[in-house]
Amino acid sequence: MTLTKNKYYFEALDYFPYNMSECLDALNYALSYEPEDADSLCLMGRVYSEVLKDYETGKKYFEEAMQSNIANVNTPKFYIECLLSNEDYEEAEKLIEYALKMKGIDKAEILNCKSLLSERKGDNKKALEILKEARIFSYCRSTLDILDDREKLVQEKMPETNKKEETE
Template sequence: MTLTKNKYYFEALDYFPHNLSECMDALNYALSYEPEDADSLCLMGRVYTEIVRDYEAAKNYFEAAMQSNIANINTPRYYIECLMNNEDYHEAEKLIAFALKMKGIDKADILYCNALLYERKEEYNKAIEHLKTAKRFSYCRSMTDTLNDREKFIREKMPERRKKVETV
């Protein structure tokens, strides 16, 4: 990482997502200094996922970020989100499995993504199981609250179980 690249990357991060014009200028400068910087490529992928909603372009940036630095723990979470938004569930499952093996990654966050994946696939019981597992790896109140809120939300979406009516 060069100091100049860092300066522009952190400027882009500071501008994202509120001042997209300045963010893109700074991000393009960062990438001109170091075209294969995983953090800058990941942020560009986030721009295309969260703002532009061009998931195919975003996937290209995330793939480049992963190829540049496979151990970068910032990229998988956002790449998983992109894959789920694009309904590439099988790819998301593979990336989740890989990310859970990465040293230093926030496992609660990745397991939360896994729960969201199962929720999208309408496999609510599996989603709740993954939320419960994520709680074991949650080490801050805000993440625990997020997990509890999501579990409540999913339970509300679950179809009611039919009660057996016994005849006398």
């Protein structure tokens, strides 16, 4: 059954987010073969949170994915992004702290989410500090580019006096 489930999961992943009809068909097949598959549940959460902007339903799928496999390193990043979009900052903060302790997780991605949390709370200076920490855990050019873009964005949002202090 796992091979069949994986086939449909990978099809769904391939279709996401460009062909949602085919994505949902494949995802429903994958979940029918293995209803507690964390990766399939996570992708369903992404469908609801990223495409449909139904954050509450997305959160339910992410919670189910976490309960199904607490060690799955794919779920926390997308779950955190859903929580941030839904302005569930306390939940996001707890999940970030948990995720940073997970073995094998991309810490740069999670720290980028933590920076976004600080920025959404209005603490741009802390957001910049976290982005600097995230650079330590960046092991590819694309991640560094993302962090550089985020850093520029946060700096542009800061008042002129704070910008001068940061550059000194």
